[in-house]
Amino acid sequence: MGEGTLRSVSLSWRRIDDWLEAHAPATLELLNPPVTAEALESAQQVVGMRFPVELSESLKCNDGLSDWTSLLPESSPLSASGIAEHWRICMETASNNDGFVVPPWEDEPWWHPLWVPWAASADGNAHIIDLRPRP
Known part of the structure; x- marks a missing residue:
């Protein structure tokens, strides 16, 4: 991953922050400050x-939001601790309900340990990053 990609993420957030400041200041106020190194490491250890x-x-x-709002279409970015908590709940739920098994009518399981939730809707559905090794 190049430095350009990281600069692109930071630049994108600056643009989002600027737009929110001009058009939705109440939503801007919901953005958490940057994650601490300790909180990021703790979340990665959980996952x-x-x-x-x-x-x-x-x-x-921005370490997620302090309260749910549909900053993204129908979802809200999770904090590092929110990512860890959502992942943990999904792991527990899947292990208790055959959620790691791919049903014959689906192409994916309900949950996979290498899925990282990064945003969630009000009903708890998550946007995930799929870290399974694939072509």
Whole structure:
């Protein structure tokens, strides 16, 4: 991952922040400050893997939101601790309900340990980053 990609994530957040300041200042106020190194490391330990550098960079710009709002279409970015908590709940739910098994009518399981949730809707559905090795 090049420095240009990280600069792109930071630049994107600056543009989003500027737009929110001009058009939705109440939503801007919901953005958390940057994640601390300790909180980021703690979340990665819970999940058992390093987050993609783009996600880590995004969290270093804004560590999610202090309250749910549909900043993204129908969803809200999670904080590092929110990512860890959502992942943990999904792991527990999947292990208790055959959620790691791919049903014959689907192409994916309900949950996979290498999925990292990065945003969630009000009903708890998550946007995930799929870290499974594939072509």
